[in-house]
Amino acid sequence: MTTMAVIPEGPLLDDAAGRLVRPYTVSGGRTRPTSKLxxxxxxxxxxxxxxxxxxxxxxxxxxxxxxxxxxxxxxxHLRLPATVTKVLLSDLVDCGAVTAGEPGPAADPNDVPLLEAVLNGLQRRL
Known part of the structure; x- marks a missing residue:
């Protein structure tokens, strides 16, 4: 099981400055997830x-x-790069907190309209 550091409480986001904790700190400097995501x-x-x-x-x-x-x-949602998010989620998979699976058959990674819809949704959220 991966040890996960506890970060002191306080604001992690500042409306003007953005995220106050650097992504490499969130992932403990790791750049590769242990799970295939x-x-x-x-x-x-x-x-x-x-x-x-x-x-x-x-x-x-x-x-x-x-x-x-x-x-x-x-x-x-986390406002983190995908690589950092994958490291966090793989930690959660490793400790049994989440399960990860392939997308259903309806999600074709080459489906341009689907990818555009995901991109538009992400842009609206940010």
Missing amino acids: DLLSMVKSTGRVKHTQLGIDHAEALGLCSDPISVAEVSA
Whole structure:
């Protein structure tokens, strides 16, 4: 099980400055996830790990996974680069907090209209 550092409470986002904690700090300097995840991978909480057992970024990511959600959506909600989000989510997979799976058959990674819809949704969120 991966040890997840607890970050002191306080604002992680500043409206004017953006994220106050650098992405490499969130991922512990790691750049590669231990689980195979892509932007369309679906993650869902298992309910086996409590938010209070995790660091703030891991807990925030876990909170988004109560229903199946894509890695891309988690990344957009957290305002983190996809690579950092994949590292966080793979930590959660490793400790049994979330399960990860391939997208359903309806999600073709070469489906241009689908990808455009995802991009438009992400842009609206940011």
